Amino acid sequence: MAVLSGAAVPLLLLGVLGGVGAVLKPHVLLQAEFYQRSEGPDKAWAQFGFHFDADELFHVELDAAQTVWRLPEFGRFASFEAQGALQNMAVGKQNLEVMIGNSNRSQQDFVTPELALFPAEAVSLEEPNVLVCYADKFWPPVATMEWRRNGAVVSEGVYDSVYYGRPDLLFRKFSYLPFVPQRGDVYSCAVRHWGAEGPVQRMWEPEVPEPPSESSATLWCAVGLAVGIAGIAAGTALILRAVRRNAANRQPGLL
Structure with missing residues (x-):
């Protein structure tokens, strides 16, 4: 059995695109957190994080208890104390216990990924x-x-x-x-x-064309050779015809 308490707080930011007829472009900074535990062997999971336009900025997990930036560069111009996230998780735990009691220990149906x-x-x-x-x-x-x-x-x-x-x-x-x-x-x-x-x-699995087999390669070589021979024969015939025509044109006329 699993029970969960969580919250997601969207903060709407407006960015202005410069130029004539500037348009306001909305951006969303999202604070999301959850706290959950299973019954039986009692185990808890909790996560707190910030997301900007659906991309993660950082997160804090209950077990690690430290701020993990999605990219190290983010931590160079901003900071976040993990203790603040742990305090939110403690509040989530209290809320979860209240919800468990109010719902008679019922749970939401699982949704398969x-x-x-x-x-x-x-x-x-x-x-x-x-x-x-x-x-x-x-x-x-x-x-x-x-x-x-x-x-x-x-x-x-x-x-x-x-x-x-x-x-x-x-x-x-x-x-x-x-x-x-x-x-x-x-x-x-x-x-x-x-x-x-x-x-x-x-x-x-990779979808790449299969290499030609040896028999296929041999067949194509034979076809190419035949086409080449036919081309040579046709070219030779045309040359002989042209030579004969030139010889006939050069014969002197009758006096």
């Missing part, structure tokens, strides 16, 4: 790329993502994003796997979630 698997860039064999596994529209925000290559688990280089909130109060999450495409490789991404009886899985 939708899963997509795709490369970040156009695929070329032996060219480094990144596979993206995208889990979307799920609740609660507890999901584990696992990569496999040709059936073997892959963990090296894998990066998992935090949970991103959605306007419909569901969640989404990304996992990234750097890889070098090779012919015959098959990759899979599986997501385990409380709303699914088993893992939700997608598979992917």
Whole structure:
């Protein structure tokens, strides 16, 4: 059983595009947080973060208790004390206990994630790329993502994003796997979630043209050779015809 308390506070900012007839362009700075725990072996998860136009700026997780900037450069011109996020999580925990009591320990229905698997860039064999596994529209925000290559688990280089909130109060999450495409490789991404009886899985393999077989190559060589011989024969016939025509034109007329 899982129970969750959370909040999302959007702050609307207006940016002005310069020039004649300037247009106000809205931007959204979103503060999002959640606190949840499972019953049975009592375990809690909590996350606090800020997002700008749906892109993460930073987050704080309960276990780590530190501010993690999405890009290190963000922390050079701004700061955020993780203690403030932990205080919000403590309030979320209290609110959760009240909600559990008021609801007679009932819980919201689980929503199973939708899963997509795709490369970040156009695929070329032996060219480094990144596979993206995208889990979307799920609740609660507890999901584990696992990569496999040709059936073997892959963990090296894998990066998992935090949970991103959605306007419909569901969640989404990304996992990234750097890889070098090779012919015959098959990759899979599986997501385990409380709303699914088993893992939700997608598979992917490079879609590249097959090289021509030896028999096909031999056939095309034979066709090319035949076309070449036919061209030579046709050219020779035209040359002989032209020579004969010139010889006939040079014969002296009768006196």
